[in-house]
Amino acid sequence: MPSYRYLSKEQVDHFLEKGYIVVKDAFTKEKAAEWAKDLWVRLGLDPDDKTTWDRERIHMPVHNREKVSTFSPKAMNAMIDLLGEDRIDLEACTWGDSFIVNLGTPNHNGTRIDPQDLDNWHVDGDFFVHYFDSPEQALLVVPIFSDIESGGGGTMIAPDGIGRIAKYLWDHPEGLLPTGLSFTPSTSGYTNVKDDPDYLSFLAEIKHCSQFVELTGSVGDVVLCHPLMLHSATKNLLRVPRVIINPPVALKEPFCYARKNAEDYSLVERKTLKALGVDSAAFSPTTERRRIVPKRVLTQMKALEEEKQRLAEAGLL
Numbered sequence: 611m612p613s614y615r616y617l618s619k620e621q622v623d624h625f626l627e628k629g630y631i632v633v634k635d636a637f638t639k640e641k642a643a644e645w646a647k648d649l650w651v652r653l654g655l656d657p658d659d660k661t662t663w664d665r666e667r668i669h670m671p672v673h674n675r676e677k678v679s680t681f682s683p684k685a686m687n688a689m690i691d692l693l694g695e696d697r698i699d700l701e702a703c704t705w706g707d708s709f710i711v712n713l714g715t716p717n718h719n720g721t722r723i724d725p726q727d728l729d730n731w732h733v734d735g736d737f738f739v740h741y742f743d744s745p746e747q748a749l750l751v752v753p754i755f756s757d758i759e760s761g762g763g764g765t766m767i768a769p770d771g772i773g774r775i776a777k778y779l780w781d782h783p784e785g786l787l788p789t790g791l792s793f794t795p796s797t798s799g800y801t802n803v804k805d806d807p808d809y810l811s812f813l814a815e816i817k818h819c820s821q822f823v824e825l826t827g828s829v830g831d832v833v834l835c836h837p838l839m840l841h842s843a844t845k846n847l848l849r850v851p852r853v854i855i856n857p858p859v860a861l862k863e864p865f866c867y868a869r870k871n872a873e874d875y876s877l878v879e880r881k882t883l884k885a886l887g888v889d890s891a892a893f894s895p896t897t898e899r900r901r902i903v904p905k906r907v908l909t910q911m912k913a914l915e916e917e918k919q920r921l922a923e924a925g926l927l
Contacts, residue, residue: 612873616687625692626881628769629836630750630823636832637682642755645674645707646853651924652917653711660849663713667843669906671914672706678859681705685753685832689859692834692877693748699860705753708910710854712763714846723845725766725822730842731812732791733775734858736904739796740786742779742893745861746901748878750835754827756853762826763846765833765854770821771840773885778810779838780886783896786810788904796897816840836881868892 614622621631652670656662678686679700689698733740735747758764778793779786786793793810794803803809824844825833835841846852865879868890875883883891921927 614691617691625877626884629772629839629881630767631834633685633688633832635830636685637830639829642829646755648921648926649709651920651926654920666713666715668711670709671910672708675704675706678703678705688834689749694876697861699862702860705855705857708855710856712846712852714763714849718845720847726816728766728842728844731816731840733838733840736788738901740779741895743864745864747837747858748861749837749859750839751857751859752825752833753855754831755829756851757828758826758852759848760824760826761847762850763844763852764825766842766844767823767825767835768816768819768821768840771819772836772838774815774818775838776882776885785895785897812840836878
């Protein structure tokens with residue numbers, strides 16, 4: 611068995627079984643407060659007046675970035691054990707203050723929604739064509755910037771969906787386009803992608819899952835999930851602002867699922883193969899890998915200018 615420098619045996623076993631781990635106290639509360647000190651000015655909302663909270667969930671643009679190795683050495687070390695230090699694109703391994711804020715809504719009746727009925731299930735990576743071995747989104751990373759209790763808008767994950775998504779990607783070497791809460795074959799010729807027999811709706815796929823975990827935690831915790839983890843936003847019933855970021859981590863080269871020496875598989879690769887029920891899986895894409903410019907880029911460019919104006923008006927720029 612491979613040896614790991616930073617993760618405990620319990621963490622390794624948990625990742626291989628469930629596809630995620632929680633790194634407690636991965637960065638300091640002081641660091642979190644420093645980054646989030648202007649959050650409410652940027653939002654243009656009053657933290658003490660819920661009547662100003664006019665949006666339920668807000669994806670904020672980025673103003674500042676820092677290398678993970680200095681912001682959270684503990685999280686960086688965990689990622690090294692999950693992916694392999696020599697395989698991570700360390701130059702691109704940064705976090706930014708692009709907060710995802712869940713404020714809830716006064717219109718919700720306070721009833722918890724069954725996880726299968728949540729309306730936001732997806733796999734991350736709206737900026738590239740997906741393949742079984744894609745390197746662009748090597749982990750789903752959730753650093754926590756506010757204490758999150760159950761019912762407080764924490765992300766819901768579905769560990770038993772990893773194998774289903776992996777199998778779908780394996781079956782489609784032509785690559786899959788991220789089409790909202792769905793995947794569509796990159797070679798699809800259908801005007802309406804939903805007419806394609808190989809169209810995959812994540813909202814339909816989640817009906818086949820039965821394992822659900824609500825991500826709760828404290829400021830400074832970091833959740834590291836398998837990149838094919840289905841996950842969804844939830845309703846913030848408590849209306850205590852929930853603040854996270856969701857930065858990607860990339861590899862220099864695609865994952866390799868047919869290594870000559872099984873000891874060389876990363877933990878993520880081991881989990882993928884385990885979820886598929888195979889020992890190896892030699893994969894070759896049949897179309898050219900490419901990046902996509904998602905629609906959210908224009909939205910966030912506009913939001914960035916609005917936030918800069920608010921910061922300037924407050925004398926913070």
